[in-house]
Amino acid sequence: MFEGRRWLLPSAVLRELDPDAERSGRPRRTARDWVVDFCCFLVAVLVGLLAADALADNPHLPHTLVVVDQWIGALSLGAVWLRRRWPLGLAVAMTPISMVSDTAGGVALIALFTLAVHRPFRYVAWVGGANLALLPLYFWLRPEPGLPFLGALAFSVPLLGAVVGWGMFVRSKRQLMLSLRDRARRAETEARLRAEQAQRLAREAIAREMHDVLAHRLTLLSVHAGALEFRPDAPREEIARAAGVIRESAHEALQDLREIIGVLRAGEPDDAGRPQPTLAALEALVTESREAGMKVTLDQRVTDPAAVPASVGRTAYRIAQEGLTNARKHAPGTEVTVTVTGAPGEGLSVSVRNPAPEGDVPHVPGSGQGLIGLTERATLTGGRLEHGPAADGGFEVRAWLPWG
Structure with a gap:
C-alpha cells in the first residue's frame, strides 16, 4: 500500500509497518525525516538568533554571561539531530539548560515537541509540567526587557501548550494511520482465511459426493468381475447378466464422474446434470x-x-x-x-x-x-x-x- 511512498513516511511509522526493519537494526532516516529535522534545526537556529539579539540589547546582563549563554545555545543545536533517538533524555536535559540559556529555548521547544510525538502522554505530562512550573521562576530571575512578568507568562504558557498539543496531534494521527493499516491487514487476512475455508469445505463436499457416488458403482464392478474370474465355467446366461451389470455400472460411474468433474471445472453445480x-x-x-x-x-x-x-x-x-x-x-x-x-x-x-x-x-x-x-x-x-x-x-x- 505504501511501497511507492515510503520516503514520505516517518521512520517510526515504517518501523511499525515493517517489523522486519526493526529486527534488522535501526531503520535509516527517510527523505521526509531529513526534511523535518532540517526544518526543526532552522527553527531552533532562528529562535536562538532572536534570543541572542535580545541578550545583546539587555544592559543588565554582563558580557560574560551573554557569551556563555550563546555557547550553550550553539552546542544545544547539535542535539536537534539526536532528538529521534533519545526524545525523553533530550527533553529532560533541555529543561534545566533552557533555564540558564535563552538561546537554547528553541531547542527546548523542539525537544518537548519530539517527546509529545514519540512518547506516551505520561512522559509529556511530567516534562511539560516541569517546564510549566519553572516558567515563573525563569521570568523572575531573568525578566524580559519591556515586557511585564504577567505578560511574559501570558505569552509563554500558551506557546508551551501549543507545542505540546501539536506534538500530541501528530502522534494521534500516526497512531490512527497505523490502526487503519492494522485493521486493513486483519480484514485481508480474515477474507483470505474465509476463502480458504470455503474452498476446503467445497473440496470436502465434492470428495464425499465422489466417494458416495462412485463407491457403489465400482463395488458392483469389482463383485461381478471377481465372479467372472473365479467362475469361468458359469452358465452363459449368468456370464451375460454379469457382463451387462458391469457395462451398466461402468457407464453410470463414468457419467457420475463426468458430472463431478464438470462441477470442479465450472466452480458451481451444473443445473443440466441429473437431480440429486x-x-x-x-x-x-x-x-x-x-x-x-x-x-x-x-x-x-x-x-x-x-x-x-x-x-x-x-x-x-x-x-x-x-x-x-x-x-x-x-x-x-x-x-x-x-x-x-x-x-x-x-x-x-x-x-x-x-x-x-x-x-x-x-x-x-x-x-x-x-x-x-x-x-x-x-x-x-x-x-x-x-x-x-x-x-x-x-x-x-x-x-x-x-x-x-
Missing part, C-alpha cells in the same frame, strides 16, 4: 442391488415420504447406499435389511444391517472414509450416526436425522 437422489430413489437403489445379485429387504415405514426435506432424504439415501456397498464388499451372500421409519416431528431413522457371512470371505481392504463421510453428513444435517458390530456378529449402521 432423495428418499424416493431408495426403492430404485434396492432394485439395482437385487439385480446385481444381492439379497436386500426394504422395510420403509414413512408416513409421508414426499414431505421429507430434500437434504434429509438425500442423506438417508447416501447412508443406505454406503451400507449396501459395504455389505456387498465385506459380507457377500448375506441378506441385508434396510429399514427406514419416521414422521414429521419425530425424525427419520435409517438402519442398514447384515448378519455375519458364512464361510471364509476374502478380505477386501477399506479405509473407512465412507463411514466417516456419512457421520459428517448426518452431523451437518443436525442428526447423528452410529455404526459397529451387531450382537450376532453382523454389522449395523444406524442413523437419526431431524425431520421438523
Whole structure:
C-alpha cells in the first residue's frame, strides 16, 4: 500500500509497518525525516538568533554571561539531530539548560515537541509540567526587557501548550494511520482465511459426493468381475447378466464422474446434470442391488415420504447406499435389511444391517472414509450416526436425522 511512498513516511511509522526493519537494526532516516529535522534545526537556529539579539540589547546582563549563554545555545543545536533517538533524555536535559540559556529555548521547544510525538502522554505530562512550573521562576530571575512578568507568562504558557498539543496531534494521527493499516491487514487476512475455508469445505463436499457416488458403482464392478474370474465355467446366461451389470455400472460411474468433474471445472453445480437422489430413489437403489445379485429387504415405514426435506432424504439415501456397498464388499451372500421409519416431528431413522457371512470371505481392504463421510453428513444435517458390530456378529449402521 505504501511501497511507492515510503520516503514520505516517518521512520517510526515504517518501523511499525515493517517489523522486519526493526529486527534488522535501526531503520535509516527517510527523505521526509531529513526534511523535518532540517526544518526543526532552522527553527531552533532562528529562535536562538532572536534570543541572542535580545541578550545583546539587555544592559543588565554582563558580557560574560551573554557569551556563555550563546555557547550553550550553539552546542544545544547539535542535539536537534539526536532528538529521534533519545526524545525523553533530550527533553529532560533541555529543561534545566533552557533555564540558564535563552538561546537554547528553541531547542527546548523542539525537544518537548519530539517527546509529545514519540512518547506516551505520561512522559509529556511530567516534562511539560516541569517546564510549566519553572516558567515563573525563569521570568523572575531573568525578566524580559519591556515586557511585564504577567505578560511574559501570558505569552509563554500558551506557546508551551501549543507545542505540546501539536506534538500530541501528530502522534494521534500516526497512531490512527497505523490502526487503519492494522485493521486493513486483519480484514485481508480474515477474507483470505474465509476463502480458504470455503474452498476446503467445497473440496470436502465434492470428495464425499465422489466417494458416495462412485463407491457403489465400482463395488458392483469389482463383485461381478471377481465372479467372472473365479467362475469361468458359469452358465452363459449368468456370464451375460454379469457382463451387462458391469457395462451398466461402468457407464453410470463414468457419467457420475463426468458430472463431478464438470462441477470442479465450472466452480458451481451444473443445473443440466441429473437431480440429486432423495428418499424416493431408495426403492430404485434396492432394485439395482437385487439385480446385481444381492439379497436386500426394504422395510420403509414413512408416513409421508414426499414431505421429507430434500437434504434429509438425500442423506438417508447416501447412508443406505454406503451400507449396501459395504455389505456387498465385506459380507457377500448375506441378506441385508434396510429399514427406514419416521414422521414429521419425530425424525427419520435409517438402519442398514447384515448378519455375519458364512464361510471364509476374502478380505477386501477399506479405509473407512465412507463411514466417516456419512457421520459428517448426518452431523451437518443436525442428526447423528452410529455404526459397529451387531450382537450376532453382523454389522449395523444406524442413523437419526431431524425431520421438523
